[in-house]
Amino acid sequence: MKSLIKEFTKGIIKENPTFVLVLGLCPTLAVSVSVINGIGMGIAATFVLIGSSVIVSLVKGFIPDKIRIPCFIVIIATFVTITELCLKAYSPALNRALGIYVPLIVVNCIVLARAEAFACKNNLVSSFLDGLGMGVGFTLALVLISGIREFLGAGQILGYTLIKGFEPVFVFGMPSGALLVIGLLLGFINLLKNRER
């Protein structure tokens, strides 16, 4: 039981996909303009992560080792297509905001990395928890980045103005602000890591 909890919690801080493993940055930077987009992207990626981890761990015995990567890609692409169709049907506004980054979840390194490094070696329950943990870690990272960017770039969080009279710094809503925020955050994390040692 204890090890199962560990499978879940390791993705949140110790092996956070964005800040520690530095994987899957493209969607992170592109959609983090507002918190709501960040949450949407996080949930979509979490769904794909859980689905593909579970299926990969179920069929791992049937896949010949040589063609495992193409098989993983097909499984992942199936879940991405499901997500895409659901988003289109139930939340067209979010789908428009996320744009081409929804189909691009398929080449998000986190998903393939978890399938290859974890799900194809472990059983159903721990793969599910690993996928869930990684997804939650990814979502939290997205919320953090998009929170900083939305607050500085638009002066709001989730559409609510926090400080009256705060003049937004326009550049944080632009691509260059995203790169700056992630660069500084990664530097800050390195600083903390160096201090621990």
Place this chain on the structure above:
Amino acid sequence: MSIQEFLSIFISSVFIYNVILSRFLGLCPFVAISKNTKQALAMSGAVTFVIIASSIVTWLIYQFLLLPFNLAYLRTLSFVLVIATLVQLIEMVIRKTSPALYRAFGIYLTLITTNCAVLGAAVLNVDMFFSNGKAVAGSFYYSVFQGACMGLGYTLAMLLMSGIRERLELCNVSKAVKDFPLAFIIASVLSLSFMGFSGFSR
């Protein structure tokens, strides 16, 4: 189909919506392989080549396979598989026909399979040059041209970045921001300067 259209595609995909600096596609190789100009050039050459080839192939598949059979929702799945196969095929062909080129591209070709710039270009082409399930006039040429321009934009960003990072190797930077964080901060400044191009297109 007119020269203005091509010009507008060129400016918007090389400068305004630069693949790396504005669309954030293909960031991993951008940060990982931009430490030296020679490697950066080899990587961007390989990426450009694959983007052009995949623009051609995915356009044909979308037009003649997915649309007639009402399978447009299988877009992501089929494109990913086709791109992966295509990269393998190109690798085999290059290894047989031109060992020198193969040595230059080397492992970068295999890495491209999961490069989001390639799939992103294919998806963007389909989004932009098909409307209501039909190809717009000259759609094929636009797609291939846009693919080539995205590759060019990729090369431009890689070259700028690797030039700067080669010089930074000699500087004494704080341990905390070394490598990844610094690369992102530089990219942010580069992207800021590319913002100056917005407004050139409609």
